[in-house]
Amino acid sequence: MTLRRKWEEKFFRVLTALVALLVVFVLAHILFTIVSKGASSLSWEILSQEPKGGFYMGGGGGILNAIAGSFYLAIGASILAFVVSLPVALFINIYLIRYHRLLIGVRFFLDVLWGIPSIVYGAFAFTIMIFFGLRNSLGAGIVTVGALIAPIMIRAMDEVLKTIPIGLQEASYSLGSTKTETAYKIFFKQALPGFATAVLLAFGRGIGDAASVLFTAGYTDHVPRNLSDPTATLPLSIFFQLGSPIEEVQNRAYAAAIVLTFIVLCISITARVLYRKK
Amino acid sequence: MSSVTAIPEISKDAAHFQVVPGEVPVLNIRNLNVRSKNAQILKNINLVVPKNKITVLLGPSGCGKTTLLKCMNRLTDLYSELKLDGSIEIDGEDILSGKFDITQIRQKMGLVMQRPFPLPMSIYDNIAYGLKIKGIRKKSIISEKVEKHLREVALWDEVKDRLKTSAQRLSIGQQQRLCLARGLAVEPEIILADEPTSALDPISSRVIEEEFLKLKDDYTIILVTHILRQAKRLADFVVFMYYGEIVEYGPASEIFENPKTDILKEYLRVGH
Amino acid sequence: MTKRILIDNISSKWMLVCLSFFLLLPLAIGTGLVLKSSDLFTSHHSLSTLIFSADWSPSEDKFGFWPFILSSLWVTVIALIISMPLCLLAAIYLSQFAPKWLLEFMRPVIDILAGIPSVVYGVWGVLVIVPLVGDVIAPFFNNESLGYSILAGALVLAVMSIPYILNMLLEVFRQVPVELGEASLSLGATKWETIKHVFIRKGATGILSAYGLGFSKALGETIAVMMVIGNVVQEPASVFDAGYPLPALIANNYGEMMSIPSYDSALMFGSLLLFVIILAINIVFRYLIYKSEEK
Secondary structure: OOHHHHHHHHHHHHHHHHHHHHHHHHHHHHHHHHHHHHHHHOOHHHHHOOEOOOHHHOOOEOOHHHHHHHHHHHHHHHHHHHHHHHHHHHHHHHOOOOOHHHHHHHHHHHHHHHHOOHHHHHHHHHHHHHHHOOOOOHHHHHHHHHHHHHHHHHHHHHHHHHOOOHHHHHHHHHOOOOHHHHHHHHHHHHHHHHHHHHHHHHHHHHHHOOHHHHHHOOOOOOOOOOOOOOOOOHHHHHHHHHOOOOHHHHHHHHHHHHHHHHHHHHHHHHHHHHHHHO | OHHHHOOOOOOOOHHHHOOOOOOOEEEEEEEEEEEOOOOEEEEEEEEEEEOOOEEEEEOOOOOOHHHHHHHHOOHHHHOOOOEEEEEEEEOOEEHHHOOOOHHHHHHOEEEEOOOOOOOOOEHHHHHHHHHHHOOOOOHHHHHHHHHHHHHHOOOHHHHHHHOOOEHHHOOHHHHHHHHHHHHHHOOOOEEEEEOOOOOOOHHHHHHHHHHHHHHOOOOEEEEEEOOHHHHHHHOOEEEEEEOOEEEEEEEHHHHHHOOOOHHHHHHHHHOO | OHHHHHHHHHHHHHHHHHHHHHHHHHHHHHHHHHHHHHHHHHOOOOHHHHHHOOOEEHHHOEEOOHHHHHHHHHHHHHHHHHHHHHHHHHHHHHHHHOOHHHHHHHHHHHHHHHOOOHHHHHHHHHHHHHHHHHHHHHHHOOOOOOOOOHHHHHHHHHHHHHHHHHHHHHHHHHHOOHHHHHHHHHOOOOHHHHHHHHHHHHOHHHHHHHHHHHHHHHHHOOHHHHHHOEOOOOOOOOOOOOEOOHHHHHHHHOOOOOOOOOHHHHHHHHHHHHHHHHHHHHHHHHHHHHHHHHO
16 A cells, blocks of 8 residues: 555544544534533523513513423414324325325425425415414414424324335234224324334424414413413523523523423433334 | 353364465464454464465355455455454565555455445546556556456446446446456456355356456455355355354365254255 | 225325425425515516616615625535545545544534534634634735634634535545555555545546535535624625625525515515525436436
């Protein structure tokens, strides 16, 4: 081996390792920055209270409105998305399985749908709301975020269902089951742990999204009571508080960022642990 | 490892592994052991491969033939869980010692795999690839060698008009011959072939087999196969392996006509 | 028995309805945005002035999107220029040089990082990148900058897109057959030569698609970029200037858009632009991925 080849090999071995290290470092740095900045402001008061008067000027209170709002919104959106995603995922794997081209086409289409940015969903939902004279509300937010995360959920469920051997389907038919019975009794049971992962992943995406709720869910200092109330969300709470010139308010934004990151990390780690156990 | 204990005791008669008189050894394996995390894949392999002969590694699938082949050009390096000890000498140099430049050692051997894996480039570049790596820059020399080696595997007439098109468009039999030519282009001493016809139709298989018979004038060939009839057609020497061990080794006629161990007798009886 | 068949019928119809909903969704989005922004065209704006004019004053009925389009392109392209080589090299290290356990460990970690909400990246950008650009990088190039700039947006966007692109690249390299590498190595190539000539070439379509999808994702990214880019309507002259990308424009002004005539139509036109561009990019590169997987 000539000297040049030897050095080229060594050089790139080291270079790629350094870049990988840099990437890991930067991503770790994000978590570190958020935690070190926000930890001091994190308190029980922040987690458990709604904002009090003059909150955005440094007054007392907490971000319970946003925490609760985010959970309501993400849970609602996940349930809604699940209700429409499950039939679609089952349909693809039971009815379309024999039509190869169509199957590929639908999967392709869902992948494309996945790429539409949330701001477009938000803007579209907003025009619909104006058209029907609807106000910003938890319900509108749930529908928008539900539509946003459904493609993710469908494709994740689809990946799970794909792994079920076709023989199982045929065995079920040969025992006299209808397609629906096969879908919900056999496939659903078989894929349940994978479905839990799919729902959690979509939930995590929903709870962190800001651009779509900006238009649709509104913002309020109170925990919403019903679907027609507007609701605060954690990403927007962080965004608005960070916009304040007052340091105390900014610090609370960092604390809120810790809360959001923590929730999302917990969810995605749980999702993965569930899937691995399967 | 209950499966291993079930194997009858094999006589380690040293005479089995002696160099056959009159043959020049190219490759000399001594006490080679290969372990992975929870199994021993090769046990105490001793083997002398003579020059300009076809040595066939025969045995049921999973017996370690492919691993043994991959040890010879140290592709086992890619699998970090494999631990090798012992020695493999090529031209008197122990390639496992780590002293030598592995890329040069690998150029002494051309590898033909179970399925053809043409590099993602043109037919021409598939052959030129190894030459360029060897440091040959001159275009005229490269084209000359491309033609020579494509002729060597009887592919030249079929592809001479489309040398610049992607190698992936060739038929699978042509691809396998291209892969053989690609290996020959770096001018190896040894050809390592790992069930080279297993993905091919009978006609392409026959072409490859005929190539091997011609090539042994210039090269030493080590061929892994589990097809008994192929082994009978091609082998000068046969190494019969079973569960990671060499059970019998000798000239083809002796192995096929006069098997000593019960396992080999059984294998020859049920084999096809 | 008939009841079972009935249920089967209803259920399969319901499945079809759900699927149709998703098939029609992009069509509905597209139509809705076109209808909403069509007011803009009826009131004497041509498509070319809308896109290429830099004159933006909604209260005077002037809607030139060029500053926003330009900002979006600047910030996205620079972000990609930064993250492309980083992702490729990191993917090469993890999939080719690194020990197996490290890859197995990093795969879920990268996946998890890809799920971190963009607002968190935005917070990090405000805390780290904006001061870095304003106090270190701009002075180094003899420039004055508040830090809230195209470069800050691009850096944040680059970091955000790393887990996303890296994930796809790891998948690309995973799909290259091991034997292809073995074939190259057995010809005497070094590991790096094998990567350079064989793996990168074999994965070229996949790599290109990963970059393309990364680009479209970055183009639609809203909140994180909005937090660090300054949001000033101008044609940015250098990377240290503030910019105002399309998603930020839409997000920032939805509140007041109902009070100015045609403003809502203009913002919907902005959304439509984003939607069409991103949809087109997605279709092209997803198609390339399917094509390359088919082989």
